Amino acid sequence: MTTYRTLGRTGVQVSPLALGAMNFGARGNRDHDDSITIIHRALDAGVNVIDTADVYSQGESEEIVGKALTGGRRAKVFLATKFHGRMGDDPNQQGNTRRWIFRAVEDSLRRLNTDHIDLYQAHRPDPATDFEETLGALTDLVRHGKIRYYGTSVHPPAQLVEGQWIAExxxxxxxxxxxxxxxxxVRSNERDVLPLAQKYGLGVLAYGPLAAGWLSGGYRVGARQPKSYREDRIPGRFDIAAPGNADKLAAADALAKLAEDAGLTLIQLSVAFALNHPAVSAVIIGPRTREHLDGYLSTLEVRLTADILDRIDEIVPPGHVFHLRDTGALPPAVTEPALRRRPLPAPSDTREGARPT
Incomplete structure (x- = not known):
C-alpha cells in the first residue's frame, strides 16, 4: 500500500513517486499503446502524480497522457505540465509572457483532454519577462479555473524568494x-533551494534521481561506457575523460558498491536517497519501458539507514557539484555574456589613446 505525502503546504496527498512522461513520444518510446500501458501500470501501483510538459516531443507526450487518462482515470490523478519551451516558429510561441501562457495552457488542455491542470509550472526562468507579469498571469488562470496550483522548475533561489515577496x-x-x-x-540544491523550500512550504518535485543515467548501474570504473541518447545530445556531460566526469565515475562506482553491500540495486539506493530528504514531496521517475518502471517501483519499500546515508555523504559530500550542468538550467547571468559585460562606448565617446571607464 502506497504511503502518500503532502505536497508542500497545499494539503494535496501525492504518491512518493511521480510518473514523468518525458520519455513518451518521439524522444523516447514512440509506441503510444505501450506508453499508455506503462502509465496504467504505474497508476495501478498507486502512483497518482503524472508530470509532463508541452515541449516534450512537441506536445506528443501530453497527447499520450491525455489518451491514457480516459475512462475515469483522470479524476484520481494529480496532473502536472509545464510551459516555457519553444513550440513553433513564431518568436512569441515560447517564454513566460502573459500572451504565451494564455495560449499555451489552452493547447495543453486540449492535448491532455481535460478541463483543468492541477499543477502548471514555469519550466525555466525567462529573463526577458518580468516575474511579476508571469505570476499575475498564473494567478488569473487559477481564478479562471484553468489550473489549480502553479509552480516553477529550476528557478534560482533568489527568484524563488522574489516570488514569495511578490505574492505577499x-x-x-x-x-x-x-x-x-x-x-x-547531484547535490548542489542542498545548499539553498531545499532549505528555502522548507522555509516557505514549497513542495519539491525532484527529478533525475539517476543523474541522467550515471546511477543506472552501467557506469563503472573499468567497464565499457554505455550508449545513451543523452550522450548524443549533450556529449560533454558524459565524456569520462573530462576531469569532473572522471571524479563522477569514481563516485558512481563507489555508490554501486555501497548498494551491493546493502543488498540493493543502485536504482533503489538512488531513489531512496532522494525520497529521504524532508523537503522532497515526490521523486519524478522517467521510465521508457515496463522494465524500467518495475525497477523504479521496487524502491518504494526501501528505507536507508543512517549508516548508509553517512556513507553516501562520505562518497559525495552534501552540496557537492561535479559539473555546473548538473545543477539544472544555469541562470542567464552565467550563460549570457551580455549580462556580465558593460557595453563598449561608441567610438565618439573615447579620445585616442584613452581607456574607456
Whole structure:
C-alpha cells in the first residue's frame, strides 16, 4: 500500500513517486499503446502524480497522457505540465509572457483532454519577462479555473524568494512547488533551494534521481561506457575523460558498491536517497519501458539507514557539484555574456589613446 505525502503546504496527498512522461513520444518510446500501458501500470501501483510538459516531443507526450487518462482515470490523478519551451516558429510561441501562457495552457488542455491542470509550472526562468507579469498571469488562470496550483522548475533561489515577496505584496496565491534535479551525485540544491523550500512550504518535485543515467548501474570504473541518447545530445556531460566526469565515475562506482553491500540495486539506493530528504514531496521517475518502471517501483519499500546515508555523504559530500550542468538550467547571468559585460562606448565617446571607464 502506497504511503502518500503532502505536497508542500497545499494539503494535496501525492504518491512518493511521480510518473514523468518525458520519455513518451518521439524522444523516447514512440509506441503510444505501450506508453499508455506503462502509465496504467504505474497508476495501478498507486502512483497518482503524472508530470509532463508541452515541449516534450512537441506536445506528443501530453497527447499520450491525455489518451491514457480516459475512462475515469483522470479524476484520481494529480496532473502536472509545464510551459516555457519553444513550440513553433513564431518568436512569441515560447517564454513566460502573459500572451504565451494564455495560449499555451489552452493547447495543453486540449492535448491532455481535460478541463483543468492541477499543477502548471514555469519550466525555466525567462529573463526577458518580468516575474511579476508571469505570476499575475498564473494567478488569473487559477481564478479562471484553468489550473489549480502553479509552480516553477529550476528557478534560482533568489527568484524563488522574489516570488514569495511578490505574492505577499500583491495578495496573490503563492507558488506551490519547485522542480529540481536531486540525486546522490547531484547535490548542489542542498545548499539553498531545499532549505528555502522548507522555509516557505514549497513542495519539491525532484527529478533525475539517476543523474541522467550515471546511477543506472552501467557506469563503472573499468567497464565499457554505455550508449545513451543523452550522450548524443549533450556529449560533454558524459565524456569520462573530462576531469569532473572522471571524479563522477569514481563516485558512481563507489555508490554501486555501497548498494551491493546493502543488498540493493543502485536504482533503489538512488531513489531512496532522494525520497529521504524532508523537503522532497515526490521523486519524478522517467521510465521508457515496463522494465524500467518495475525497477523504479521496487524502491518504494526501501528505507536507508543512517549508516548508509553517512556513507553516501562520505562518497559525495552534501552540496557537492561535479559539473555546473548538473545543477539544472544555469541562470542567464552565467550563460549570457551580455549580462556580465558593460557595453563598449561608441567610438565618439573615447579620445585616442584613452581607456574607456
Amino acid at each position: 505584496r500583491r495578495g496573490l496565491p503563492r507558488s506551490s512547488t519547485e522542480q529540481i534535479p536531486y540525486s546522490p551525485l
